[in-house]
Amino acid sequence: MFNIILFGPPGSGKGTQSEQLVAKYNLKHLSTGDLLRGEIAAATPLGIEAKKLMDAGQLVPDEVVVGMISSALDANPQVSGFLFDGFPRTTAQAESLDKLLKLKGGEIGIVLALEVKEEELIKRLLNRGLSSGRSDDTNEEVIKNRIVEYNNKTAAVAKHYAAQNKVQQIPGEGSVEEIFGLLSKAIDAEISA
Numbered sequence: 001m002f003n004i005i006l007f008g009p010p011g012s013g014k015g016t017q018s019e020q021l022v023a024k025y026n027l028k029h030l031s032t033g034d035l036l037r038g039e040i041a042a043a044t045p046l047g048i049e050a051k052k053l054m055d056a057g058q059l060v061p062d063e064v065v066v067g068m069i070s071s072a073l074d075a076n077p078q079v080s081g082f083l084f085d086g087f088p089r090t091t092a093q094a095e096s097l098d099k100l101l102k103l104k105g106g107e108i109g110i111v112l113a114l115e116v117k118e119e120e121l122i123k124r125l126l127n128r129g130l131s132s133g134r135s136d137d138t139n140e141e142v143i144k145n146r147i148v149e150y151n152n153k154t155a156a157v158a159k160h161y162a163a164q165n166k167v168q169q170i171p172g173e174g175s176v177e178e179i180f181g182l183l184s185k186a187i188d189a190e191i192s193a
């Protein structure tokens, strides 16, 4: 099992690159943002609670997302690996993920950290907000809150995995194809190492 974390701030291209990476490497894509939007669309109690926080650009509680990921791991016993997108987002989530994977005899193989300037992140998300229907993309203040949450709580996740020597920084500006090439090269090097 080879598991990847695609890491980076809001709008850095995690979702865009995940689509191509899961196809190329035959991985199961697990995006906590997508799972939460699924709960909102289904109007579940979890979704209704999560929506309030997401609309404000704040993280939902660790136990909520860890519970969703734990269920998703159990529901996919046969896959050759997982691609985590938008998870883990706090050190506590990272510690929980490491434990859950260990129980299954696995671990994180590589953390690919997309680097994009804040100005470009805001531009991309406002632009997507014109058509995405994502309520957290339409308002610059909410976008900025998401970036503040990232800086305050999520950036530490890279330190957690740097201590395990697993992080590779990848420039996240350029064409989608160029960035996909850089990500693939880093994965190929790690798999054959």
Ligand code: AP5
Binding pocket: 008, 009, 010, 011, 012, 013, 014, 015, 016, 017, 032, 033, 034, 036, 053, 054, 055, 057, 058, 059, 060, 061, 062, 065, 085, 086, 087, 088, 089, 093, 124, 125, 127, 128, 136, 146, 172, 173, 174, 175, 176, 179
């Ligand atoms: P989530 O859904 O994870 O959103 P996010 O991390 O804020 O980031 P995005 O999904 O908006 O960006 P992305 O990096 O995937 O970029 P994308 O490829 O879409 O989380 C949403 C909310 O859910 C959180 O705020 C939180 O409330 C909650 N949540 C989720 N997970 C959680 C967790 N683990 N713990 C607690 N709370 C959690 O690209 C963005 C745009 O840029 C697109 O329009 C795309 O077309 C464009 N683009 C992509 N690549 C390029 C490129 N190379 N050049 C130009 N444009 C590009």
Ligand code: MG
Binding pocket: 014, 015, 016, 031, 033, 086
């Ligand atoms: Mg995304």
